[in-house]
Amino acid sequence: xxxxxxxxxxxxxxxxxxxxxxxxxxxxxxxxxxxxxxxxxxxxxxxxxxxxxxxxxxxxxxxxxxxxxxxxxxxxxxxxxxxxxxxxxxxxxxxxxxxxxxxxxxxxxxxxxxxxxxxxxxxxxxxxxxxxxxxxxxxxxxxxxxxxxxxxxxxxxxxxxxxxxxxxxxxxxxxxxxxxxxxxxxxxxxxxxxxxxxxxxxxxxxxxxxxxxxxxxxxxxxxxxxxxxxxxxxxxxxxxxxxxxxxxxxxxxxxxxxxxxxxxxxxxxxxxxxxxxxxxxxxxxxxxxxxxxxxxxxxxxxxxxxxxxxxxxxxxxxxxxxxxxxxxxxxxxxxxxxxxxxxxxxxxxxxxxxxxxxxxxxxxxxxxxxxxxxxxxxxxxxxxxxxxxxxxxxxxxxxxxxxxxxxxxxxxxxxxxxxxxxxxx
Numbered sequence: 001x002x003x004x005x006x007x008x009x010x011x012x013x014x015x016x017x018x019x020x021x022x023x024x025x026x027x028x029x030x031x032x033x034x035x036x037x038x039x040x041x042x043x044x045x046x047x048x049x050x051x052x053x054x055x056x057x058x059x060x061x062x063x064x065x066x067x068x069x070x071x072x073x074x075x076x077x078x079x080x081x082x083x084x085x086x087x088x089x090x091x092x093x094x095x096x097x098x099x100x101x102x103x104x105x106x107x108x109x110x111x112x113x114x115x116x117x118x119x120x121x122x123x124x125x126x127x128x129x130x131x132x133x134x135x136x137x138x139x140x141x142x143x144x145x146x147x148x149x150x151x152x153x154x155x156x157x158x159x160x161x162x163x164x165x166x167x168x169x170x171x172x173x174x175x176x177x178x179x180x181x182x183x184x185x186x187x188x189x190x191x192x193x194x195x196x197x198x199x200x201x202x203x204x205x206x207x208x209x210x211x212x213x214x215x216x217x218x219x220x221x222x223x224x225x226x227x228x229x230x231x232x233x234x235x236x237x238x239x240x241x242x243x244x245x246x247x248x249x250x251x252x253x254x255x256x257x258x259x260x261x262x263x264x265x266x267x268x269x270x271x272x273x274x275x276x277x278x279x280x281x282x283x284x285x286x287x288x289x290x291x292x293x294x295x296x297x298x299x300x301x302x303x304x305x306x307x308x309x310x311x312x313x314x315x316x317x318x319x320x321x322x323x324x325x326x327x328x329x330x331x332x333x334x335x336x337x338x339x340x341x342x343x344x345x346x347x348x349x350x351x352x353x354x355x356x357x358x359x360x361x362x363x364x365x366x367x368x369x370x371x372x373x374x375x376x377x378x379x380x381x382x383x384x385x386x387x388x389x390x391x392x393x394x395x396x397x398x399x400x401x402x403x404x405x406x407x408x409x410x411x412x413x414x415x416x417x418x419x420x421x422x423x424x425x
Contacts, residue, residue, distance in 0.1 A: 003406035005394030011245030018228030037221030105177025261308030374399030
């Protein structure tokens, strides 16, 4: 599908409800599936990736049914069953990496597969620590498909070289089934939805500084209310900052401190951002965000901030094209291991629009403020976050742009374009 995007003349106005958090939706299905009792998951994501997780846990013998479009009921005795076929994770790295931690400690064997994009993504980062725990995993050169032979696990004290929520979660979930204590230490704190939700469901889990400790635990089913996804909100935040005459409020957005790097960046760049109506729901901080068109300045982004905004870096690059001076994004080499090489693909496509952006080994350097041009075709590289970032860039281009394969947005945010239309009416 080709998506044509025109310059927005009158600005973005109004209030919208941000769709549910994809990361929490994945975890809600997985953790409810291994919890005893009936769980009601309220505001479950409509993205294709969380639906992949739902399908897989149905295959693992869990009774999972939709009560309505956004409410999922999970009935479980806390045990999984051997599936009758391969478990297809489709495009979802979260599904594959987290499920591997759960499946490694089962008493049956499984095979996890994925699409072409997922099959290129590195799995050594989870295979190594899980193997140290006693997991038996066969792969094709540390890539999917993964053959997992259920085995007895032993807790480990693992020091990760990267701050990755997926790696951390995989090890902690294996720790639920391991003999003894499992400790996971990372260089910086990555998103902690796993720790929050496991604790909410009764797991014996604690965190001190950058180390999380978990002991074998049985989870108890509870209702889980899922907040709006700040990674999805980021595109609307960016658009309101750079599209003239904009003033919007984003409702029900997750404000987990391990995910609010985008807010810190906007504040440092001089953007107008206001947090309203803060509360805590199912263990997570939630609130409304008001954003207005702003004069922005270039900054340097790196270090411990990167894990808090790793998914938002392509859209931050778009914001930076409209900031005065130099913006440097560094320490983000893991972007090369996403759905696309997001460093290379972001630089390539923004250059087509006239952005002054240069690739570095671990990020890029952007000089602004730049008038972006249109009348060009852009590629998404099968990457939903790049597709949405290019859409926002198109709202300020001099002339119309065309985005190829825009349907990849459905992986995480099928409501994306319609919500933008709501703010233009």
